[in-house]
Amino acid sequence: MSELKVLVMSSSQVGSQVSIHELCHKLGLNRDTVERYLDLLDQSFVIFRLPALSRNPRKEISKSVKYFFFDNGIRNVMIENFKLLDDRNDTGALWENFLIVEQRKQLLCDRKPLNTRFWRTLPGNQQAKLPGVHFFGCF
DSSP: HHHHHHHOOOHHHHTEEEEEEHHHHHHHHHHHHHHHHHHHHHTTTTTEEEEBOOSHHHHHTTOOOEEEESSSHHHHHTTOOOOOOGGGGOHHHHHHHHHHHHHHHHHHHHOOOOOOOEOSSSTTOOOOOBTTTTTEEEE
């Protein structure tokens, strides 16, 4: 049932930078296990990984990642929250997840590469566009 715990923890962090170290600590699992479970959820099209943009390719591996759900409904089931948007405290995360998934679908329909990255800089600087690379800013 550890896979389910990883899914529940990642559900509560949708749209946020996910720390594998923090997941390991909270779940009492080792890093390889958590990464294997996240990879399994990715391969089964439950979640997908959005890496951080880094100008230094060596650091890109160690940079934070975000995980998004292909279906917000699955996320809502995992956190047991079916309230209307006006009554939720995670409306921003739901919208961010929705927009990222829709952008991904559009890129697939247009047969464009899925090279979307998120870029986080100082507060206030939320997004940027460069030719050939799709960015999504953090809030």
